[in-house]
Amino acid sequence: MRAFDYQRPESAEAATRAQSGAEARFIAGGTNLLDLMKLEIETPRTLIDISRLPLDGIAPTEAGGFSIGALVTNAALAADPSVRRLYPVLSRALLAGASGQLRNKATTGGNLLQRTRCYYFYNPATPCNKREPGSGCSAIGGHTRIHAILGTSPHCIATHPSDMAVAMMALEAEVEILGPDGQTRTIPLADLYRLPGDTPHIETSLAPGDLITAVILPPPPPGRQLYRKVRDRASYAFALVSVAAIIAMENGRISAARLAFGGLAPMPWRDREVEALLIGEAPSPALFAAAADRLLATARTEDGNAFKSPLARRTLASVLATACAGNS
Amino acid sequence: MSVELKVNGRAVTVDVEPRTTLLDCVRDELGLKGTHAGCEHGVCGACTVLLDGQPTRSCLMFAVQADGYEITTIEGVAPQAGELDVIQDAFCEAHGLQCGFCTSGMILAARSLLEREASPTVEDIREAISGNICRCTGYGQIIEAIQLAAERMRGQNAPASPSLSRTEAVR
Numbered sequence: 001m002r003a004f005d006y007q008r009p010e011s012a013e014a015a016t017r018a019q020s021g022a023e024a025r026f027i028a029g030g031t032n033l034l035d036l037m038k039l040e041i042e043t044p045r046t047l048i049d050i051s052r053l054p055l056d057g058i059a060p061t062e063a064g065g066f067s068i069g070a071l072v073t074n075a076a077l078a079a080d081p082s083v084r085r086l087y088p089v090l091s092r093a094l095l096a097g098a099s100g101q102l103r104n105k106a107t108t109g110g111n112l113l114q115r116t117r118c119y120y121f122y123n124p125a126t127p128c129n130k131r132e133p134g135s136g137c138s139a140i141g142g143h144t145r146i147h148a149i150l151g152t153s154p155h156c157i158a159t160h161p162s163d164m165a166v167a168m169m170a171l172e173a174e175v176e177i178l179g180p181d182g183q184t185r186t187i188p189l190a191d192l193y194r195l196p197g198d199t200p201h202i203e204t205s206l207a208p209g210d211l212i213t214a215v216i217l218p219p220p221p222p223g224r225q226l227y228r229k230v231r232d233r234a235s236y237a238f239a240l241v242s243v244a245a246i247i248a249m250e251n252g253r254i255s256a257a258r259l260a261f262g263g264l265a266p267m268p269w270r271d272r273e274v275e276a277l278l279i280g281e282a283p284s285p286a287l288f289a290a291a292a293d294r295l296l297a298t299a300r301t302e303d304g305n306a307f308k309s310p311l312a313r314r315t316l317a318s319v320l321a322t323a324c325a326g327n328s
Numbered sequence: 329m330s331v332e333l334k335v336n337g338r339a340v341t342v343d344v345e346p347r348t349t350l351l352d353c354v355r356d357e358l359g360l361k362g363t364h365a366g367c368e369h370g371v372c373g374a375c376t377v378l379l380d381g382q383p384t385r386s387c388l389m390f391a392v393q394a395d396g397y398e399i400t401t402i403e404g405v406a407p408q409a410g411e412l413d414v415i416q417d418a419f420c421e422a423h424g425l426q427c428g429f430c431t432s433g434m435i436l437a438a439r440s441l442l443e444r445e446a447s448p449t450v451e452d453i454r455e456a457i458s459g460n461i462c463r464c465t466g467y468g469q470i471i472e473a474i475q476l477a478a479e480r481m482r483g484q485n486a487p488a489s490p491s492l493s494r495t496e497a498v499r
Contacts, residue, residue, distance in 0.1 A: 105388070
């Protein structure tokens with residue numbers, strides 16, 4: 001690992017000022033960054049340790065939702081009584097992610113900012129446009145079991161591995177950001193992420209010095225909340241496909257629907273056309289198939305990940321059937 | 329950099345480079361070789377230590393970030409030198425180990441589980457050790473060892489004599 005300077009600023013404001021250049025990184029739980037530093041994929045000259053800043057609280061908001069401090073650990077967030085009661089999709093998604101040891105250290109902000117990645121990104125012996133822009137994508141035409149089928153580009157087909165962010169996408173979470181100018185702004189989670197396009201090395205809309213200070217959850221939407229994750233191992237494996245669903249029914253018809261998907265795209269994926277297609281309709285296998293058709297209309301697959309289309313189709317149908325059954 | 333750590337109840341000051349992981353620090357600076365370096369990428373769990381009682385990957389943490397925590401390594405679980413604690417003893421008795429490489433991490437993961445859950449189900453145990461990889465046992469005897477330890481710890485916490493139990497005293 002390359003040597004670096006270590007700083008522990010006393011305040012969030014001081015931290016944002018310290019992280020002025022591209023060669024400085026914030027570190028909190030470190031579960032992703034430290035690993036990437038060992039591989040020298042990340043080579044910061046300065047590490048700014050924000051882990052002791054007072055951003056580890058969960059507080060109700062005036063709007064009736066909750067503000068989750070960026071340093072709340074994944075374990076603490078999953079176990080929070082209010083989150084378990086009001087946002088079960090989030091608690092379940094968190095517990096489906098990583099392992100207990102990692103959830104004890106991984107933070108809310110860090111989970112959002114873990115790198116979109118694949119095994120070629122982790123292997124410095126192979127070309128990767130994300131690691132070395134312009135060098136090519138080894139995944140395309142390679143081993144692609146874990147790779148994305150939606151939102152990809154000819155330059156990168158890596159997936160965003162978070163479960164938490166998928167649930168937060170369905171909950172329409174917002175991200176609170178403190179900039180180096182001392183100003184705080186709030187953006188929808190969907191606007192935090194960027195699709196790879198021809199710059200897959202740029203994954204978020206954050207500018208240097210921007211520090212995520214909190215995630216804001218709106219009041220819980222009506223409806224039943226479900227999170228289902230399909231993976232190769234029952235614990236400690238990334239999603240091949242995951243679905244966060246919040247479905248409300250009235251008089252036998254779907255009155256509100258929010259769906260977000262993991263394992264399919266370079267960011268937690270939400271497609272409002274799929275949701276619009278469901279609203280006002282009575283649940284049926286034909287409806288669920290039509291929803292899957294819409295979801296997968298733009299899917300682009302490789303040999304190794306072509307199975308994700310039928311898997312996503314079946315998982316969506318199963319989740320919708322469960323969410324609609326006895327839910328009126 | 330000078331860092332003050334509290335390891336197994338003992339305050340120590342180490343002088344490490346910022347890039348030194350907590351794993352390398354406890355092994356090389358403190359000589360506590362019971363914490364094992366396996367994959368060193370957060371996958372295998374051999375390097376598990378407890379931070380304020382919570383299982384943590386010491387390979388994915390810098391030593392300079394570890395001040396202020398109560399750090400427990402496998403060397404800190406036995407009541408005194410030459411003895412085993414209940415979980416270690418149960419691992420021996422139930423043959424919960426073969427080569428022993430994963431065992432420190434398994435025992436610390438089990439300890440954290442049993443501190444919060446006196447009667448864990450098999451599912452609870454499987455989940456608690458799911459971040460720890462064993463390539464010898466097939467996990468069956470590890471689960472049995474943790475069940476045995478749980479049973480013994482429940483026994484330790486029960487009243488010594490039924491006549492001294494709370495309900496009896498009230499009568």
